[in-house]
Structure formats: structure tokens, C-alpha cells
Amino acid sequence: MDSGAHEIDVVVNVGKVRSGEWAYVRGELEGVNAAVVERGGVVKVIFENDFLGQEEIAELARVCGEVGVGWVKTSTGFGFVKMGEGVGAYGYRGARGRDIKVMRENCGAARIKAAGGVRTLDEMLWVMMLGAERVGATATEEILEEARRRGVGDEMAECEFVVPEREREEGV
Template structure:
């Protein structure tokens, strides 16, 4: 993604009054300038997309991003440590990064990368994030392709089952962000019905255009939606 691509995305964010615009860390200051005067917050990513940076690097990166104008920081957990069950490491890292971010006046979202994780790992991460008091837990980076038995690579992103689990286990004050796989207005409405309060999507314009066509605006309105497929259903999601 070039700087021109990022600027184009920021224009979409500004024109459509989305909650935040996710950017690469180096682009934080410029994004802050580009979105000045709007209601869109800047959201830099940290340890992205693999989560392999040391804790010290994540703290430094998160602090720099927050000081440069990042109001929300999205950090990827150390996925290897999660899969290895090193919960002391995982918990300590989330805690110190959250402390650094909050000290700068920002909030932290913790990205799990659910495609790699069994339900018990997602459960434990939600418990840890609740104990620490992070603002959001987030499903995915968009880069979590998993190699299948036939050699192909598959990516699901936010699934109905995972979102239900995350909402069930996470404390009331912890919000849920669905990222990856939410491609239509129906998808968005479905995940919102599950308790999701933030969506990460590249189909922003198409989703909002569909919302206008269906009479969805600033005033409350009752709408129906086509549910997303759950794992195990024939069409597959």
C-alpha cells in the first residue's frame, strides 16, 4: 500500500465519518493532519501483522504512535506465545503496552488473529484482556492465512462462533471489534446483533451506500438482515 493509497483511504474515512482510520505507524502524524477538523480518529497498528516484536519494541512503537496522534492503538498479540500457552508472557505484554498507551491518553485494542486459535485460546485471551481492562478485543489482522491439508491457504477473519464467544467471555466494559470477513451490510448488521461495536472493513463505501438504499441513517430504524453462515453450514462463510 502506497502513501497515495493511504491518503485515498483517509478521504473515504473523512467523507463517511467513520470511527477511526487504521494506518501504518509511520503515517500517524500525516493521518492526524489529514483528518484534522473531522470526527475520525487515527488508529495506528503495533506489532503488525505477526505480533513477533519484543515487548520493549511494542511499548516503544505504541508510545510513539500515541504521541504522534494515535487515539486508538491496535496491537497484535505474540501468537506463538499464545499457541504455546505462555500466558504469563502474553498477559505481561498486554499489560505493559496497555499501561503505556493509556498513559498517553489513548486506548488499546488487542488483536488475537483467531484463524490460528482454538476456542480455549480465545477464551483465555478474553479473560486476560478483561482482567487488565483493555478497551477492545479484536478478531483479526486480515493477514492470518492458514495452510490447509491440501496445501491451499484459507482465511476466515471474524466468524459468528468466535464473536459470540468473545462477547460471552469478555467483561461488559470490553468492546468487540470484528475485522475481516464483514463484507456486506447484512454481515455488519449480523455482527452488531452479536454485540460487536466496531467493524474493520475495506468495503466501507459499498456498505454505507447499501445502508442508504435501505433507509438506514442517523435515526433508529428496524431492519432485517441475511445472517452470515456459521462454520459447518453447507455454503460456508
């Protein structure tokens, strides 16, 4: 903060969340949030949703809302998990609609950033429709090109989109 930062990303202690040590998680987030807010900044708490169940995501969102953090964020983009059997069967799901929906339902006034796995305009519009106000994407150039091709510009306008297949499969 002293070097000019206005926002601080904090990765939650996933081990403490998974262990259900909510008093520890709350205390840690309260301390960080107080220190950052005191200096005029905003905290974004990164959940690493690929490692968490829906109940854990809901409770963590509630804690973040009660603590008063500015933002909750789905992931760092580096959380690979075992996706199947065999050597190299690791993958990364990233921002998923069901997680964003649970975060929105429980995080109070905190805003949501969807990060990881958003690679198309349809995926971006989908997570925004579910409550994300920011999107972190490595495919920004491709998303902007697709938006231009589909007539999305600087003015507010309706834009049709297709719910991403992975979201349809999960029934969000």
C-alpha cells in the same frame, strides 16, 4: 502517542497464546496497556482468531478483560491459513460469529471490533448483533450503498437481515 495517536493496535504474541504461556501474554499486555493508558490512550488487542482455538480465544479475552484493555479485535486481515489440500489452498476466514460470541462472553468491559471478512450489510449487522461495536471492512462503500438501498439511514430503525450462510453452516 506522542505524535497524536489516541488508540494503539497491538497484535498479541500468537505463539505464546498457542503455547499456553498465559503469564507471558498477561505481562506483555499489562505493560503495553499501562504505557498507553498513562499517555491517555486506548489499546486494541488483535487476536488473529484464524490461528486460535475457541478455548484460546476465551482465555485471551479473559486476560484482556482483566488487564483492562479498551478493545479486543478479531484479526489484522492478513492471517492466511491452510484451508485444504493442494497448492494455493490458503484462505482467510476473518471475523466469525462464533469467535465474537466467545470474545463477548469473556472480555469483560472491553469492547469488540470485528475485522476481516465482513463484506456485506448482513454480515455487518450479524457481527454487531453478536456484540461487535466497530467493524473494519474493505467493502465500506458497498456496505453503505446496500444500507441506503434497504432504507437504513441516520435515524435508529429496525432492519431485517439474513444470517450469513457461513454462519448458518457453523451453527452460531
